[in-house]
Amino acid sequence: MKARILGTGSYLPERCLTNDDLAQWLDTSDAWIRERTGIGRRYVSEAGTAEMAVRAAKAALENGGISAEEVDLILVGTMTPDYFCPSVSCQVQCALGADRAACLDISAACSGFLFALSTAQAYISSGMAETVLVIGAETMSRVVDWEDRGTCVLFGDGAGAAALQAGETGILAVDMGCRGSKGMALSCPAVPLQNPTERARYEENSFIRMDGQEIFKFAVRTVPDTVRRVLQAAGIPAEEISHFVFHQANRRILLSVAKNLGIPMEKVPMNIERTGNMSAASVPVLLDELNRKGELVRGEKLVLSGFGAGLSWGSLVLEW
Known part of the structure; x- marks a missing residue:
């Protein structure tokens, strides 16, 4: 069997910082940032990684027509958890009421969602899981130096999720x-x-x-x-x-x-x-x-x- 994505979801915080906003305290400009990165704005969270992850997860389950009770495994790719423990995935399980799901965070930074999808494929293809919720969620605003224009102009906060089930097609x-x-x-x-x-x-x-x-x-x-x-x-x-x-x-x-x-x-x-x-x-x-x-x-x-x-x-x- 293969892991097939049935639904997706995402969440972006309400608060947005434009390049012009950053230029109020940094030696930079909209033109300087766009030329080097292609970035015009980014979102910053007022809640944290777990709350964003939960919102994206709910949207993915709804989009895929999957109930929280069906989920066997929750995988969260993140390098910015709110706590060392409990894990973000355990916090998501609690918020969703996905009580039968095992939970695991994967720390692989920008590759985290892909590593988590690969793990989901391994679990599903081996028969260890039937339904897996995979999330990538980051509060990068908590780990950047907002006085360093070389890094803080790059990063933003947000969360995305995919709900997967075993199927005849999917990850190849x-x-x-x-x-x-x-x-x-x-x-x-x-x-x-x-x-x-x-x-x-x-x-x-x-x-x-x-x-x-x-x-x-x-x-x-x-x-x-x-x-x-x-x-x-x-x-x-x-x-x-x-x-x-x-x-x-x-x-x-x-x-x-x-x-x-x-x-x-x-x-x-x-x-x-x-x-x-x-x-x-x-x-x-x-x-x-x-x-x-x-x-x-x-x-x-x-x-x-x-x-x-x-x-x-x-x-x-x-x-x-």
Whole structure:
């Protein structure tokens, strides 16, 4: 059996920050940000990761005609949980009343939703689960330095979800990987080591630190490779793919990837101008937008691909 997406959902916070808003306290401008990233605005949460995840999950279940009681497994891709414990997935289970579901958070940053979808496929194909709720949710606004124009202009908050069930068609092939040797190119410190025998010296903040050039080079080289591998594994030529739903990291990255793969930009949907980089939430939010607009047709083939901190990547081919 394969994992088939039956419904999607998403949630974006009400509060929006435009580039002009950021320019009120940063040495930047709308033109400077747009030229380098393609971003015009982003949303910032007033609630947190779990609440956004719950809202997206409810929308996905409703869209797929699935009840919370049917869910066997809840997977949440996030690097910005509200608590170390309980997990976001356990908070979602409680809010939904999905009492029979096992719960698991997956920390793979911008690849988190793809890693979670791959996990759902493994559970469903093995017979360990029949119905899986997969969520990507991030409150990136809590981990960026709002005085650092190199990072805070990039990120936004949001959540997206997909409800999957076992079927004859669905996810056809998966490609995943990590390059831990380059992992510190994008990092975010955790709680400092403090115990009776050790006291590590950490910097005062726990904000994201990024080597932008290293990340750009990684993305434009790695994403075309992972897409080619997953298409080959599925036995499907790129020409048969209707939409390439990429992680919305940077418009320049997406243009470079499309050029490398030789695919027309009309097959590469973008919402980065409106949302910024939402890490694990970017792919499911964009997928839900396409679904709600009626741009996804049952039976057509899609490629989904996420990439980012770790350094990590995950791609899959699915039949909608």
